[in-house]
Amino acid sequence: MESSLSAAPALSERTMIETARGLRDESITLLTALVREPSLLGDEAGAQRVIRQAFEALGTRIHEFEIDDAKLRSHPAYSPSILPYAGRRNVVGIHEPAGPVRGKSLILNGHIDVVPIGARELWRHDPFGAEIDGDRLYGRGASDMKAGIVAFTMAFKALRQLGYEPAAKVFLQSVVEEECTGNGALACLLEGYTADAAVIPEPLPGIMTCQMGVMWFAIEVLGKPVHASVAHTGVGAIEFSFHLFGALKALEAQWNAPKSRHGYFLKHDHPVNFNLGKIQGGEWASSVPTYCRSDIRVGFYPDMPVANAKAEIERVLADAHARHPGRDSLSYRLVYEGFQSDGCVIDINEPVMQALSGTYRDVIGRELPPSSFTGTTDAKFFNLYGDTPATCYGPDGASYHGIDEWVSLDSMMDCTAVLTVFIARWCGLNRMETR
C-alpha cells in the first residue's frame, strides 16, 4: 500500500492550497445541505446523516454512538442537560494511516447543533434556506459552526484527492449538544478519543488562547400574591425576579471592573456577561403573580472554578433576598441545568498553536491574532481533561446566536486551505498507491 514521500516527487503546499480551493463548489453544496437540515439542539439526527455520508466518502471508518448520560454523570466536567439523549448521536470518522506513522495525531471537531432562530419576522433571509448573496451564505448554524465542519472535511478530502493520506491518526468529530452543555464532546472524550492536538473551527476571530467559564441556572421565585386592586400590598414574583437579577447585574459590573479582570481580558469592552435569556411567570393581568422562572447564563474568568462562581452567585442572591422589604413572604430556589463549565487557557507556545499560526501566515500571508473568548467552546474538555491541547480557528461569520447569521464563503475556503496544509505539516503525509 505505502510508498514513502521521498520516493515520489514531494507534494508542494502550493498544490495542496490550489486543490483545497478547487473544492469550493463542493464545499458550498455540502454547507447548503447542512444548513437546510434544521439541526436545532435536540434534533441533530438529519444533519448527522449528511455528515456520516461525507465522512464515509473520505474513506474513514465511522463510529456513531448515542450519548449515554449515565456514563457522563460522574465526570467532573459533566453538565446536566435540558434535553433527553434518545436518538442523538455523535459521528466520528476515524482515519488510521495505511502507511507508516510519520507525524502527530489530530482531532478535528465541530458541533452540529444550532441555537433557536428567535423571532422569525426579524430575519430577512430564510433561517434554514442557505441563501447566498455575494460572499455570504445565510442561515442558522452557517457560521456556528457548519462551515467549520465543511472546512475540515474538505481539507481531508483535498489530500485524498491528491493521492495522499495523513501519516498519523486523524479523528473527524461531529458532535451534538455543544450549545447547552458540551456533553457531545465530553462523550467523545469518554469513548477514548484523545490526540496530540485538537482544532475546532468555531467562527471566532483569530486563534483562541483562552475562554471563559460559563454557568447556566434558573431562579424559581414565589411571590406574595394578592388581588390586582390592592397590588401595592403584595409582591409579584416577576418583580422579585427582577430584584434578584438586578443584584446579579451589580456583580457583573464588579467583575467587569478593571481591577477584577483576568489578564487575558484587559482589552475587552465587557468580558463578563450575565444574560437573562428566558423568563416565564405570572398567571393573568388581575392577580399579582405567584410564580416566575428566570433562565440565566453567567460568564466568569478562567481562573475562577465553576464551584466558586456558584458560591458567589448564591451569596449575592441570598443578600438580595435579605434586603427586600417583603422578604418574609418571598422565596426562591436555584435549579442548575445546562453549562457548569470551567474556563481554560491554552499556552500560545503549545506546538499546535505555533503550527496553526505559522500555517495561516504562510497560506494567507497575514498574522492570525490570538484572541480570548468571552464564551465557552468544547475546547475546554480536550484541554482540561483530555491531555489534548485544543484551540479554535475557523471561518469568519457574523450574527451567530443572532438574526441573519452568515458565513463568508471566501473565508471558509481560506480555512479549508489552511487546514489542508496544517494537516499535512502536523500529521505528515503518505502517498497512497491506489486512489
Ligand SMILES: [Zn+2]
Ligand atoms: Zn459554536
